[in-house]
Amino acid sequence: MNLKQQVMAFMVTGMALVSCGNGASDAASCKTAGVVKDMSTLDGCGLMIELKDGTQLNPVEFATPGFALKAGQQVKFDYTELTDHMTACMGGKTVRIECIQEVK
Template sequence: MKTVRLLTVLIIFAACKTSPPISTCRYTGEVKDMSGIDGCGLVITMKDGTTLQPVEFANPGFTLKAGQTVRFDFMELKDRPSNCMGGRVVRIECIQETK
């Protein structure tokens, strides 16, 4: 019985360390290719014109592509300088392509 309880607790803790569910992706933006500017690559432009430079992903399996429209959530990394001259350096917490 103790083994079953221990396994249950371990499974619950392991499940808590996954990325947030897609429903928490609050923002919408378009992926743009800014590789023509030194230090830039793919960025996300939000509807209000804010440019985000993703440098970390909670879900490393997602691949950004120019022209994609995405729903996402992010955390700004204020201690990281931008190589892209304008744009906030961010960690993408959740992301999905919209159709």
């Protein structure tokens, strides 16, 4: 992993740790199931959420703070695709997480 990739992975991970929703607000609306994957092998990517159909989501915004993404974590969430955002990640759809909760 080159320096640019390491910096981007650090930034994405930092945003995930600082900015993620905790699912406490309006958790009942979190209906989409997914698994958090470490996609740092893709240029500019870090932790992403993979849906059951294989779609990969690159979360860059979170509605509420407090939730930390971890590789392998099963989550339920809602999201909005951000078509006007550009990222260095070479894969997945760029999204805003509206609500998120861990599935035990």
